[in-house]
Amino acid sequence: METDLLTRLRDRSWRLSPQRRVVAEVLAGEHVHLSAEQVHARARERLPEISRATVYNTLNELVALGEVIEIAPTGGPRRYDPNAHAAHDHLVCDVCHAIRDVPRRGVPRPVVADEDLAGYRVTDVDVVFRGVCPDCAARP
Amino acid sequence: METDLLTRLRDRSWRLSPQRRVVAEVLAGEHVHLSAEQVHARARERLPEISRATVYNTLNELVALGEVIEIAPTGGPRRYDPNAHAAHDHLVCDVCHAIRDVPRRGVPRPVVADEDLAGYRVTDVDVVFRGVCPDCAARP
DNA sequence: TTCCATGCAAAGTGTTTGCAATAAT
DNA sequence: ATTATTGCAAACACTTTGCATGGAA
Numbered sequence: 001m002e003t004d005l006l007t008r009l010r011d012r013s014w015r016l017s018p019q020r021r022v023v024a025e026v027l028a029g030e031h032v033h034l035s036a037e038q039v040h041a042r043a044r045e046r047l048p049e050i051s052r053a054t055v056y057n058t059l060n061e062l063v064a065l066g067e068v069i070e071i072a073p074t075g076g077p078r079r080y081d082p083n084a085h086a087a088h089d090h091l092v093c094d095v096c097h098a099i100r101d102v103p104r105r106g107v108p109r110p111v112v113a114d115e116d117l118a119g120y121r122v123t124d125v126d127v128v129f130r131g132v133c134p135d136c137a138a139r140p
Numbered sequence: 141m142e143t144d145l146l147t148r149l150r151d152r153s154w155r156l157s158p159q160r161r162v163v164a165e166v167l168a169g170e171h172v173h174l175s176a177e178q179v180h181a182r183a184r185e186r187l188p189e190i191s192r193a194t195v196y197n198t199l200n201e202l203v204a205l206g207e208v209i210e211i212a213p214t215g216g217p218r219r220y221d222p223n224a225h226a227a228h229d230h231l232v233c234d235v236c237h238a239i240r241d242v243p244r245r246g247v248p249r250p251v252v253a254d255e256d257l258a259g260y261r262v263t264d265v266d267v268v269f270r271g272v273c274p275d276c277a278a279r280p
Numbered sequence: 281t282t283c284c285a286t287g288c289a290a291a292g293t294g295t296t297t298g299c300a301a302t303a304a305t
Numbered sequence: 306a307t308t309a310t311t312g313c314a315a316a317c318a319c320t321t322t323g324c325a326t327g328g329a330a
Contacts, residue, residue, distance in 0.1 A: 015304080017310065036295080051312045056295065072212045077294055091252065091260050102256045110250060110267050112231065116242045119274030120231050126268040127250050134259030155329085157285065176320080191287045196320065198285095217319060 004028055005082045008067055022047045023058045027068060027082040033090075033099040035077040073097055089126075093133035102129065144168050145222045148207055162187045163198045167208060167222040173230075173239040175217040213237055229266075233273035242269065 006024045009016065016024075026042045027034065034042070040055040059080055062068035069081040071090065076097055083101055091100040109125050146164045149156065166182045167174065174182070180195040199220055202208035209221040211230065216237055223241055231240040249265050 015309075017303085019311070049312080053296080053313075054311055057310080060296095070214050072214045074210050074212045074218070078214070089250065089252075091256075091258070091262070093260070094263070100258055100260070102252050105253055105256075107250055107253075110229065110247055110269075112229075112242050112269055113245055113247075116231075116245075118231070118240055119277075120233070120240070120269070120271050121277060122231070122269045122271040123234075124270045126266075126270065128266040128268075129250075129252055129260070129262045130264045130266065131260050131262040137259070137261060155284080157328090159286070177318095189287080193288075193321080194286055200321090 005062075005067060008085075009065075012065065012067075014061075014065070018047055019043075019050050019054045020058050022050060023055060024062070027062075027080060030083070031100050032083075033071060033079040033081050035079055037077060039080065071099065073099075089129065091129045091131070091133075093136055094130055095132055095136035098133045098135070100133075145202075145207060148225075149205075152205065152207075154201075154205070158187055159183070159190050159194045160198050162190060163195060164202075167202075167220060170223070171240050172223075173211060173219040173221050175219055177217060179220065211239065213239075229269060231269045231271070231273075233276055234270055235272055235276035238273045238275070240273075 003011075005028050006021070009020075009024055014020070022043045023039060025046070026039050036052075036056055036059055039059065040050070040052050043050050043055060059068065059070075062080075063070050067082070067084050069084050071079040071081055073079065073092065079099060081099075081101070087104045089102040089104060091102050092098070110127070112120075112122060143151075145168050146161070149160075149164055154160070162183045163179060165186070166179050176192075176196055176199055179199065180190070180192050183190050183195060199208065199210075202220075203210050207222070207224050209224050211219040211221055213219065213232065219239060221239075221241070227244045229242040229244060231242050232238070250267070252260075252262060
């Protein structure tokens, strides 16, 4: 079992204010890919006085810590994914922009041929499967 | 040889105003991944009165036509890639955000296992290799 | 005429920042 | 006492939109 976001943060002795804890709690779970605004809205339900700036600051810190992944969709705001420690890809609905995590099974990662590297050193590969989710397929 | 952007557009009988032609010309080439602002700046060198709005409108039309690909980096403005007809991946520098095209050689595309599809119908796969470009590796 | 593309400026999103007040060490 | 975090509002970066003008079909 994976340790969850909040546990990981405590283990890193990250100073845990009420605001930060609430942001971390809002992000916990599977297939969670909220925008900053959505995080703010949900955090407010638990802690009405939390500010937008603090949400943005906190999200940026979590990303810097490597505990949350930032996703930049083609349109719309950035999304935040707490599933930072299990390598996975994303399934994105082109219609409603829903996002699902896809585990990386044994499938080999794509690789760049040496002749195409142009001197780059590659540290990571992002894979996004784009398509249509079942809900959007159902109502055309 | 690939037909270039401008030729493809003429073939589609896209109404070609001076503004649109200049935008298309600015985008022509290999490894071109300009932001809207950069397109505007370069278009202005040839056609000083072209407006930002027209550049944005034109870019959006080209994307809608499928003649240009839109790239959303994690930070910074969207980038526009005229290489829409040869399937390719991207090599992105995490430091300076330079982008290079990587041809898809015989390597198989990643696939989603049926059990992970969750009802999605997948139409496309985007692969981004993230890392550090030679220039940024040289000056740390 | 009728329609569409353009320029301009304003408005709209989404995100960051400066700063004083507050809380933690 | 010192340092870090917060809230607020303003600034900022990027993109879209409304509308009057002008050119093309």
